[in-house]
Amino acid sequence: MSKDDIETIKKTFSNALLLPEIANILKEGHTVTLILRGYSMRPFLEDNRDKALLKKTDCIKVGDAVLAEILPHKFVLHRIVKINNDAITLRGDGNLSDEHCHRNDILGTAIGFYRKGRNRVDSTDGMKWKVYSFIWMSLYPIRRYLLAFYRRIWIKLFGIA
Numbered sequence: 001m002s003k004d005d006i007e008t009i010k011k012t013f014s015n016a017l018l019l020p021e022i023a024n025i026l027k028e029g030h031t032v033t034l035i036l037r038g039y040s041m042r043p044f045l046e047d048n049r050d051k052a053l054l055k056k057t058d059c060i061k062v063g064d065a066v067l068a069e070i071l072p073h074k075f076v077l078h079r080i081v082k083i084n085n086d087a088i089t090l091r092g093d094g095n096l097s098d099e100h101c102h103r104n105d106i107l108g109t110a111i112g113f114y115r116k117g118r119n120r121v122d123s124t125d126g127m128k129w130k131v132y133s134f135i136w137m138s139l140y141p142i143r144r145y146l147l148a149f150y151r152r153i154w155i156k157l158f159g160i161a
Contacts, residue, residue, distance in 0.1 A: 016073040023069075023107040026056040032108070034067075040078060040092030041065070043150045044132060046160050050115045052077060054108035063133050065110040065124065066090070068101045077110065079137070093136055096144055 015037070022032050032054045039047055054067055064080050068090060076099060082089035088106065090099045112121035113129075122129060139146060 015075050019067070019069070019075045019107070022054070022067075026054060026108040029056065031055045031111070033114070034077075036077065040076065040094050042094035042147065043154075044093055044136070045113060045115070049117065049160065050113055052110045053112040053114070053121055055111050056107070057109045060088075060103070060106060060109060063137065067107045067110070069105045069107065070099045070101045075107070079133070081137070094147060096147075 022034065025032050034052050034054060035048060036045055036050050036052055037047055045052075052065070052067075060066060060080060060083070062080050062083060065077060066080060066088075067075060067077050068088070069075050070090070076090060076092065078090035078092040078095070078099065080088055081091045081098065086103045088101050088103060090101065091097070110124055112123045114121055136143075
């Protein structure tokens with residue numbers, strides 16, 4: 001069979017069905033590339049455009065973007081903002097409120113992102129991600145205004161690239 005004969009089928013599954021299976025794959029030690037859904041990591045990551053490269057890790061720290069189950073069958077990819085023993089506080093870059101889980105609710109950590117349709121991964125260990133993360137996390141007190149500007153003005157003028 002030649003490459004031209006291969007048919008690609010794209011299927012969409014609910015997070016409640018798909019993410020438990022992804023958790024099992026991560027537990028087996030594999031990495032997973034996941035198309036992102038939702039707007040909670042705006043402005044850096046966009047719905048149905050960007051992908052996260054995830055792996056299982058036991059070593060987490062403040063600033064890591066993690067896939068976590070915050071309630072039964074409710075999953076988020078958010079940044080860790082606080083660790084207090086087993087209690088983890090999460091916040092999406094595009095969110096103003098916190099969410100909470102336990103250490104064992106973290107399914108995987110993002111080790112990189114494929115953004116804007118690119119085939120090259122932006123590593124979370126890279127300088128670009130670290131600088132962006134530091135700046136964005138430092139801007140939390142005024143994030144409400146920055147996000148409003150982004151949604152109401154930036155996207156209307158420039159779209160989502």
